[in-house]
Amino acid sequence: MMFRHLFKLIWNKRKQNFLFLSEILVSFMVIFAVFSFLTFYYQNYSKPLGFDYKKVWSISYDNGLLTKNRDSLNIFYDNLYKSLKAMPQIEEVTYTGANFPYSNSTMSTGLNSNGKKFNPVNSYVVGADYQKVWNIKLVAGRWFLPEDAVTKNKNFIINETLKKQMFGEGDAIGKLIGDYDDKEKMKIIGVVQDIKANGDFWPAGNAMFTRLDTGYFRNNSHILVKVRDGADATFESQLYKFMTNTMKNSVEIQHLSEMRDAKNEVTIIPMVIFIIIASFLIINVALGLFGVLWYNINKRRSEIGLRRAIGASGSSVSLQLVMEAMILATMSLMVGCFFAIQFPLLSVFNIPASVYIVAMLLSILFIYLLVFACSLYPGKQAAGIHPAIALHEE
Amino acid sequence: MLKNYFKIAIAVLKRRKFFTFVSLFGISFTLTILMVTTAFMDKVLSPDYPDLKRERSLYVSSMEYKNTKEGWMNRSDVSYYFFSHYVSTLKNVDKMAISSNPKASNAYVNNKKIVIAYKYTNADYWNVLEYRFLAGKPFSQKEIDNADKVAVISEETRKAYFGDASNVIGRYISADNVNYRVIGVVANVSKTVNSLSGDMYLPYTVSTSDYNKPDLMGPYNAVLLAKSKADVPKMQKEFQQMMRRVPIPKDFDRVYSNADPFFSSMTRRIAGDGANNGKTRVVTIMSIFVLLFLLLPTINLVNINVTRIMERSSEIGVRKAFGASSKTLVYQFIVENMILTFLGGIIGIILSLLAIYLINGANVISNMRLSMNLTVLFYSFIACVFFGLISGVYPAWRMSKLNVVKALKAQ
């Protein structure tokens, strides 16, 4: 009832309130953007990492001077594996494609299942001990075995996300899936837990793992090793010397924990800058709203005095002013939500709708709190207006 | 008259301290963010150590093959062969600095790992780019011809590798387990000069890969220096004509490589491809972003200004009643707003200096040293005027429409 009265009052003043409304609207959009990012990152952050990176080192090398002869190359890599594995500080060794977790490289392909195309799917080419190096957990089926080299259909492994996309709750093991052109069929032999390869704040996405076969060695230029506790810089320099002597070419050893930090920084630093700018904008807006509301109290002294005279108590006057500000906020929020709801509806950037919905609710809450906080003090001031004085000022 | 306006403006600003504070806060922080951004852009875009001849230079940094029928595309850096075989024949190219992308390698000193990013360069690299030698000298054609294992290192590398040793010339530095004799030390290069920054520079002839392989793609890029600024367009044209003679690789039907001025070479990398330099796209997107960023502070300022004017409606009424025209009042208000904006601008400059000091101190981007120079100040001045006008015009218009009688009646 009071609500309708206030709505009328605001509606009749819509011209004066226009700037106020547009300011809240734009603030809402800014906050919505910030919360969308934060929600997206948080949702991903709260999911398990899916692998251990702590004691893993990557060795990248230039393969330009290695023999091109396939058989000699196989023997070379076989020996290299054995030599590395024989080092007491090394627990596990695997060859890998360039797009191992936290590397800046990506490789993706598409898959066909039941006439439906799944694209993109991160495609990892992995050595036999890849699972042991990363300690990746199997959810179903098994990891690669040596006999997978000679099967009729190429065997491969997918991650949980892709499994859910393809089969929902159903079983995936043993299913035949078409490759990119749907020309060849490949058989799923295992499902592994999702691994967040792009850092803590990004989803695992669809992923598939295929066995690194001998034909791939020509292009191979990355080795992953899992070291034991005693592996220090002295060992690292020995390993480095060993690798440069073996490759006769440039080599780089990196620690995955450092690569992870670098990868996360790429997300965190822009986000921090964005939050700093957004909070500056919001402080700016808050001060502005506060100032305008405060000023409006002075402009409306006579009205407030009158309301007091005809029976409004001090607290009901301050409630009225806070309510007015909240109704104004609601009007802006309705327009803002109309725009914001388009994001989940059109699934912009392919981000789950839940991210946008949560961000929208948080933004609404934030704007209400902001407007409430900004109107509280002016409302209190209004309650303090003495009707006898206010009514005799003119 | 102006002095009078100034007096009134100061009095008005003093009277309503809270509004003045809110306005100044908004203006100064907005300008600070703009200024720091401009300082960063200025750092990236204007000639910076060691690349000081940007006006005379064109940049070649990518090679692109296209199969327009199948939609395939292959993009990479450029081969040494392409530069030595094709580009070196151009008459307008005075000198050419060729260098490879930095490649990381490790060195272990006193049980500490040092990551060294090294580049292979030709001899003219040192003539085109003005590296500041703190000690020693660059390598020359003679060392290149002999494939001598010599290295020019950065100050940072010297410190990391040799510690506080005063003279390192003639000493050996090991990277990829190969020992190189240090012949020069250069001042650090900011990471923002991406294609030229490195920790160690080596003659390209010591590279293990075959730099003369007749392939267009490779790990190199180049800076082409013309004799004078006027020759640059000629050089660009000559480069384009030369590209028509370059044989198109198998499986493809187009080959692109461009000699771009600095800014286009950047936009091409960010948003363009072989055929389009992406300049319009980058400029449009950046302008939209800046406008969006300015929207909120502007609305806020307009809102406050309208409030300030309405609060003074009786003063305005009195002025009008005593013969001030709407025009003079609008003029007065805009002057007032300009004064406010410039006060905000001055605070903004102080805040920017502080922010730049902090950013430089934190070394956010390796070796980047932002500075407040005349260019930055000039753009900030433009931003101030723009901001002051935009936020003052609408309220002033509202004011000019204020009815005298009403204004006098409403206190």
Add this chain to the structure above:
Amino acid sequence: MIRLQNIKKVYRTDTVETLAINGINLDIAKGEFLSIMGPSGCGKSTLLNIMGLLDEPSKGNIQIDSQDISSYSDQKLAKFRNEKLGFIFQSYHLINDLQVLDNVELPLLYRNSSAKERKRLATEALEKVGLSNRLKHFPTQLSGGQRQRVAIARAIVGNPQIILADEPTGNLDSAMGNEIMDILINLNKNEGTTIVMVTHDENMAHKTHRLVRLFDGSQVQ
């Protein structure tokens, strides 16, 4: 109806103490139409504010409708004002952003009557002041006399026992002033509403039952 006993009002600022009202005793009977006159600054508005419970006396005792209101809380005072009192001001104090009907409904808003009821009572009140054809206008579209009639409608819509009018004709020419005066007199006669009016105008004052003159905070007649 209203009983004032030895009312004193002192305004204090940091340096000056002003005695606005100095010991006034006044009894106003139910159904009486009283006018208060006096030069500017004699304390008549202060007196009216005290009667209207908008201001507290520094000393003395007020009874309205045999209730001692000196111990009332802000909430209770507000309710009391809303139910028992109606106000009319020299400068109308209408809310310019609300239509006439909404302005008149205002007092009912603070007593939780239904929207239908509010509309009915407000229309009735506006009929009484002869403005039933101006319901949807905004105050700025009306003449001074019309505005004051809206203000009277607002004062009577809640059916108060007492109306306090602070120079209701002060801003109007004599023809309009008389019109307003007639409305007040009829109200007093037909509904038995007690009216206390502050005025500068001898002619208006003589139309009321009793006249009280104030000078420098004291009653002189």
